[in-house]
Amino acid sequence: MKSATEYLWFNTKNHREFINITDKVEDLVSRSSINEGFALVSAMHITDGVYVNDAESGLIADIEEWLEKLAPYRLGYRHHLTGETNGDAHLKSLLVHHEVIVPITEGKLDLGPWQQIYYAEFDGQRRKRVILKVLGE
Amino acid sequence: MKSATEYLWFNTKNHREFINITDKVEDLVSRSSINEGFALVSAMHITDGVYVNDAESGLIADIEEWLEKLAPYRLGYRHHLTGETNGDAHLKSLLVHHEVIVPITEGKLDLGPWQQIYYAEFDGQRRKRVILKVLGE
Amino acid sequence: MKSATEYLWFNTKNHREFINITDKVEDLVSRSSINEGFALVSAMHITDGVYVNDAESGLIADIEEWLEKLAPYRLGYRHHLTGETNGDAHLKSLLVHHEVIVPITEGKLDLGPWQQIYYAEFDGQRRKRVILKVLGE
Numbered sequence: 001m002k003s004a005t006e007y008l009w010f011n012t013k014n015h016r017e018f019i020n021i022t023d024k025v026e027d028l029v030s031r032s033s034i035n036e037g038f039a040l041v042s043a044m045h046i047t048d049g050v051y052v053n054d055a056e057s058g059l060i061a062d063i064e065e066w067l068e069k070l071a072p073y074r075l076g077y078r079h080h081l082t083g084e085t086n087g088d089a090h091l092k093s094l095l096v097h098h099e100v101i102v103p104i105t106e107g108k109l110d111l112g113p114w115q116q117i118y119y120a121e122f123d124g125q126r127r128k129r130v131i132l133k134v135l136g137e
Numbered sequence: 138m139k140s141a142t143e144y145l146w147f148n149t150k151n152h153r154e155f156i157n158i159t160d161k162v163e164d165l166v167s168r169s170s171i172n173e174g175f176a177l178v179s180a181m182h183i184t185d186g187v188y189v190n191d192a193e194s195g196l197i198a199d200i201e202e203w204l205e206k207l208a209p210y211r212l213g214y215r216h217h218l219t220g221e222t223n224g225d226a227h228l229k230s231l232l233v234h235h236e237v238i239v240p241i242t243e244g245k246l247d248l249g250p251w252q253q254i255y256y257a258e259f260d261g262q263r264r265k266r267v268i269l270k271v272l273g274e
Numbered sequence: 275m276k277s278a279t280e281y282l283w284f285n286t287k288n289h290r291e292f293i294n295i296t297d298k299v300e301d302l303v304s305r306s307s308i309n310e311g312f313a314l315v316s317a318m319h320i321t322d323g324v325y326v327n328d329a330e331s332g333l334i335a336d337i338e339e340w341l342e343k344l345a346p347y348r349l350g351y352r353h354h355l356t357g358e359t360n361g362d363a364h365l366k367s368l369l370v371h372h373e374v375i376v377p378i379t380e381g382k383l384d385l386g387p388w389q390q391i392y393y394a395e396f397d398g399q400r401r402k403r404v405i406l407k408v409l410g411e
Contacts, residue, residue: 001138001275001411003310005379036140038177038272040312040375044386046328052235054183058215059227066228070207070344078332090333091340097234097371098326101177103270105142110268112181131384133377135312135410136272137138138275173277175314175409189372191320195352196364203365207344234371238314240407242279247405249318273409274275 004032006132007044012124018060019119021130025102026109028132035107037136042099044131047089047123049096055116067092067122089122096120104136141169143269144181149261155197156256158267162239163246165269172244174273179236181268184226184260186233192253204229204259226259233257241273278306280406281318286398292334293393295404299376300383302406309381311410316373318405321363321397323370329390341366341396363396370394378410 006028008021025039041050053059068088077087100117103110111117119130143165145158162176178187190196205225214224237254240247248254256267280302282295299313315324327333342362351361374391377384385391393404 003411005310005377005384036142036270036272038175038270038312040377042375042377044384044389046326046386046388051231052183053227053231054216056216056219058218059224062214062216062224063228063231066208071340077336079328079330079336081332082330087333087336090327091337094325094327094337094370096231099375101179101236101238101375103142103177103179103268105268105270110142110181110270112183112266114183115181129386131377131379133310133312133379133384135310137140173279173407173409175312175407188368189320190364190368191353193353193356195355196361199351199353199361200365200368203345233368238316238373238375240279240314240316240405242405242407247279247318247407249320249403251320252318274277 001137002032002034003135004028008130010128012121015124017121017124020055020116021119022117025117025132029104029109029134032134034104034134034136037104037134039102039104040133041117042131044129047086047093048128049093049098049120050100051096051118052100052115054114071095086123092122138274139169139171140272141165145267147265149258152261154258154261157192157253158256159254162254162269166241166246166271169271171241171271171273174241174271176239176241176271178254179268181266184223184230185265186230186235186257187237188233188255189237189252191251208232223260229259275411276306276308277409278302282404284402286395289398291395291398294329294390295393296391299391299406303378303383303408306408308378308408308410311378311408313376313378314407315391316405318403321360321367322402323367323372323394324374325370325392326374326389328388345369360397366396
């Protein structure tokens with residue numbers, strides 16, 4: 001069995017950002033020499049997420065608007081009694097989920113034609129980390 | 138370490154369908170001779186999903202109605218400027234998530250008494266693919 | 275390759291509960307002697323979930339309120355024709371998802387500073403089970 005691990009660091013300019021990280025995951029898979037296995041891509045914070053979907057800017061704006069509707073930024077979350085103002089970001093993180101597993105086949109990420117891996121930052125402008133871990137043979 | 142991979146193809150009659158694929162995953166696990174491991178079941182498109190829940194037709198109708206309420210079909214998604222009309226299907230896919238990992242124990246899928254694996258098609262009537270990949274020993 | 279499996283049993287006092295199970299997962303990882311791998315934590319029922327987020331009581335109350343808003347308890351789910359009254363619990367389970375994969379690095383769960391693993395019971399007061407399975411080397 002082989003494994004390889006890498007951490008990606010982000011410090012986004014904007015409060016919310018959607019960043020395509022497919023190339024970085026593919027790069028680790030390539031360096032790991034794993035032919036058959038799984039790639040875990042997982043946010044290490046609780047106000048961001050990782051998902052797989054289309055790299056289309058209109059859709060990304062739709063996703064952001066939709067998340068804001070279902071998990072709105074507002075005052076009054078109980079979590080804000082801690083001094084934080086990011087209750088909505090925790091809920092958005094739960095909604096998109098914080099990790100994905102991508103299959104590795106014949107040494108490459110086995111993604112469908114439109115699938116891309118996104119890091120979704122919901123409370124940025126601070127240092128955040130994503131772990132990539134590949135396991136296989 | 139052992140691994141096995143298979144692709145399931147779908148071309149649904151209806152625009153939306155929920156298809157129980159537990160038997161197909163169990164079948165690959167059985168052929169793989171893996172006793173302890175993980176089975177990844179992952180949609181390879183961006184307008185469908187894979188989830189684990191109950192094989193009860195009333196519940197499935199509830200799920201479809203609920204997804205339509207939270208991620209409605211409508212005109213006006215920015216994504217539709219590309220010519221597509223399936224913005225809602227992308228959001229539904231994000232909501233149910235596109236993949237699951239099912240544990241393999243003593244050579245079988247280790248599911249609870251009511252757990253079944255479903256392929257959820259939100260934009261059908263075209264060829265779609267799901268990857269099954271099992272890893273273990 | 276090494277693997278280890280354990281089942282956690284729950285029978286909650288309340289209809290809904292959020293239980294931090296990070297220590298139990300860490301404990302299995304420690305006993306497994308796995309240095310690099312994945313830990314699967316997966317609910318074995320269809321009316322509960324497993325997620326990773328913050329161990330902050332205000333946030334947990336926010337999450338419960340939010341889930342109730344998006345997937346409300348109510349009469350009239352088609353699923354209730356079976357005699358059940360827990361249609362909302364199935365939808366809440368889909369929303370938070372029923373499983374997570376946590377990376378294992380240098381023999382420990384590789385979680386970010388605030389990440390904790392939660393079992394979310396949406397239809398308790400009965401015996402329920404969660405599977406923990408670790409795989410690696």
